[in-house]
Amino acid sequence: MRYGLQLILLGAVQALSFAPNPLPALVLPYVQIVALACLAAYVFTARSPGAAAWTGFLFGLGQFCVGLYWIFISLHRFGGLAAPLAAGAVLVLAAGEALFFALAAAATQWLTASWRHAGASYGRQLLAPALWASCWAGAEWLRGTLLTGFPWLNTGYAHADGPLAGWAPLFGVYGLAWFAAFIAAAIAQLKQTRGTPREAAAATAVAAGIAVALAGLALGQLRWSSPSGAPILVRLVQGNVPQSEKFDPQFMQQGIDSYMRLAALPPKVAGDEPKLIILPETVMPLFQDSYPEELWQDWQAIARERNATIIMGIPLHEEDNGVPRYTNSAIAFDANTPLPELLSGALPLRYDKHHLVPFGEFIPPGFRWFVDALQIPLGDFNRGAARQHLFNLAGQTIAPNICYEDVFGEEIIQSVADSPTQGPGATILMNLSNLAWFGDSWALRQHLRMSRLRAMETARPVIRATNTGMTAAIDPDGAVRAELPANIVGVLDVEVQGARGLTPYVRWGDTPVLAWIVLVLLLGAAVCRRTSRRSS
Numbered sequence: 001m002r003y004g005l006q007l008i009l010l011g012a013v014q015a016l017s018f019a020p021n022p023l024p025a026l027v028l029p030y031v032q033i034v035a036l037a038c039l040a041a042y043v044f045t046a047r048s049p050g051a052a053a054w055t056g057f058l059f060g061l062g063q064f065c066v067g068l069y070w071i072f073i074s075l076h077r078f079g080g081l082a083a084p085l086a087a088g089a090v091l092v093l094a095a096g097e098a099l100f101f102a103l104a105a106a107a108t109q110w111l112t113a114s115w116r117h118a119g120a121s122y123g124r125q126l127l128a129p130a131l132w133a134s135c136w137a138g139a140e141w142l143r144g145t146l147l148t149g150f151p152w153l154n155t156g157y158a159h160a161d162g163p164l165a166g167w168a169p170l171f172g173v174y175g176l177a178w179f180a181a182f183i184a185a186a187i188a189q190l191k192q193t194r195g196t197p198r199e200a201a202a203a204t205a206v207a208a209g210i211a212v213a214l215a216g217l218a219l220g221q222l223r224w225s226s227p228s229g230a231p232i233l234v235r236l237v238q239g240n241v242p243q244s245e246k247f248d249p250q251f252m253q254q255g256i257d258s259y260m261r262l263a264a265l266p267p268k269v270a271g272d273e274p275k276l277i278i279l280p281e282t283v284m285p286l287f288q289d290s291y292p293e294e295l296w297q298d299w300q301a302i303a304r305e306r307n308a309t310i311i312m313g314i315p316l317h318e319e320d321n322g323v324p325r326y327t328n329s330a331i332a333f334d335a336n337t338p339l340p341e342l343l344s345g346a347l348p349l350r351y352d353k354h355h356l357v358p359f360g361e362f363i364p365p366g367f368r369w370f371v372d373a374l375q376i377p378l379g380d381f382n383r384g385a386a387r388q389h390l391f392n393l394a395g396q397t398i399a400p401n402i403c404y405e406d407v408f409g410e411e412i413i414q415s416v417a418d419s420p421t422q423g424p425g426a427t428i429l430m431n432l433s434n435l436a437w438f439g440d441s442w443a444l445r446q447h448l449r450m451s452r453l454r455a456m457e458t459a460r461p462v463i464r465a466t467n468t469g470m471t472a473a474i475d476p477d478g479a480v481r482a483e484l485p486a487n488i489v490g491v492l493d494v495e496v497q498g499a500r501g502l503t504p505y506v507r508w509g510d511t512p513v514l515a516w517i518v519l520v521l522l523l524g525a526a527v528c529r530r531t532s533r534r535s536s
Contacts, residue, residue: 165456399415430462471484
């Protein structure tokens with residue numbers, strides 16, 4: 001019992017490392033490594049793959065129950081699900097995610113157990129942390145990919161402010177996860193071999209981890225992109241419309257009016273008119289053809305008054321050969337956009353969300369009963385293409401993404417690279433989100449941190465317009481240029497400089513990291529087989 005509680009608490013500690021508050025940002029990478037080092041120590045001493053899997057599962061259960069607690073808010077407070085059922089749903093999700101950690105722990109124990117019986121050589125002692133890192137990062141990749149993927153709380157996100165962050169433009173967040181797991185395992189191994197003949201090899205692994213961190217600091221000084229075009233002034237609008245009111249017919253127009261008022265505000269400095277006015281996901285909660293022409297004319301009047309292009313998130317409805325099609329979309333228009341285009345949704349500057357949220361935006365087979373138990377609107381959308389035409393505005397090429405799409409770095413890079421059919425790659429990344437579903441929770445700060453990794457991976461500025469937070473502008477190096485506090489009403493007028501140039505991660509994606517993981521695992525399996533033959 002005590003053993004299990006310790007593992008759950010260690011996982012809970014790691015959950016604290018994915019966003020500042022309550023812990024300060026500077027300590028988060030080190031908290032994560034210490035927590036994972038403790039888990040690695042348990043795994044290295046486990047007596048069987050099953051025992052190791054149990055340790056990994058309990059650790060993961062602690063991490064995901066604590067780190068994803070905010071899903072309870074959406075299911076219970078806004079979805080109308082009874083508290084026990086909402087808590088049970090979070091527990092089931094946490095257990096499902098924890099299975100990947102169980103797999104990593106079991107695989108590590110299976111690959112290294114025979115060495116401990118036969119006595120590990122210097123080389124095998126160095127290989128052990130690499131095997132743990134490969135199993136761990138491989139499991140992170142699997143949970144970020146299988147069944148549409150859910151990479152939230154990926155280990156690499158704990159290192160947005162640490163020395164490992166410099167590796168992000170080369171190997172992405174899964175590369176950071178590998179390095180963090182390697183360092184954690186090296187520390188665990190050094191502690192276990194203290195005072196034994198194997199201590200020297202363990203110390204060498206720790207030294208390698210320190211070298212990786214120092215190299216990350218050096219890589220962080222490099223610039224992987226260069227300015228493209230002239231800087232543009234954008235307005236990011238945060239209306240802070242409560243989720244309880246957003247889809248309520250009695251308050252829906254009130255929320256739209258609030259966003260109109262904010263969009264129409266004069267510039268804070270005379271003459272500094274924003275070229276783009278960017279509003280969050282589902283600013284207009286109903287389909288575009290549900291609104292009268294007069295409302296769209298009011299939006300165009302704001303665009304004319306401010307001499308700006310308006311970008312907003314809105315669900316769209318259209319007919320494709322008599323078959324209705326529904327998308328969660330972002331559109332751009334100005335005072336000269338033909339009104340029929342706005343009413344039909346057939347706009348030249350339009351993005352349809354590609355990576356949909358299970359249960360929120362599409363219903364997995366066999367789960368219609370679960371969605372029917374909720375009171376959440378907008379349940380079944382059509383999917384947009386992986387690479388679409390981008391928004392060429394104000395001399396920049398802007399790649400929209402909606403809500404949690406920007407947690408999938410391997411998909412975001414597709415919009416940064418040039419496409420022979422869809423045109424030039426992005427100079428600016430833009431995220432439109434509505435996280436009001438999750439109240440004033442860690443979800444807002446966790447999401448901002450993931451957007452920062454997307455900026456580092458692509459060497460592109462990221463602008464975020466959100467309903468309740470975190471609305472922000474992020475530089476290509478991942479630094480937050482400006483942000484609005486969460487859960488306030490306001491606008492953020494900020495200058496953004498577009499960028500050109502491809503990072504290694506944009507060019508190659510996750511292929512190098514996955515190839516390395518496979519290579520290390522194959523080497524570990526070969527050594528394991530050879531050791532087993534000798535011992536028999």
